[in-house]
Amino acid sequence: MLSCSGSYYYNGLCFLGKKNTRYCGDPRMQCPYCQHLETKVIDKRDAVGRTKRRRECLKCEKRFNTHEAVEEVRLRVIKKDGGREDFDRDKLKRGIEKACEKRPISTERIDKMIITIEDKLRKKGKEVPSTFIGEMVSKELKKVDKVAYIRFASVYRDFTDISDFKNEIKKLVRT
């Protein structure tokens, strides 16, 4: 069995242990019939943010279900003016979707980007600057679609004149 603390996972993927490993759960779960501590998992089903396990007690051999839900660690964003707000996954998604509008990018690819970005944010700490989020989004978009990247960068980096914009395009053409 994989070892992961299980304190945080999203869409069934663990973000603390090995990258993208499935959260394994704690095999030591007390039997409700005889209070024995050793049980084995005989079936496991994942739903979004939830895992259901069917267990069998190693002592009395009775079976029972356990439900494990996501315990999300609160993530805060430090805004440019120094104020704090809760990290908003939907807002992140809207920003990325806007940049990807009418581009050949699947919803699955966007979801994957969001998971990757959120993973990086949570690894950075409990509070992350909004500029860091912008950088991470830029980095992911650049890998996926250069047009979407330029769209996002032009808003996020706040290109003040056309020469900034030209320079960014030149850099892209070189890579």
Ligand SMILES: [Zn+2]
């Ligand atoms: Zn038992």
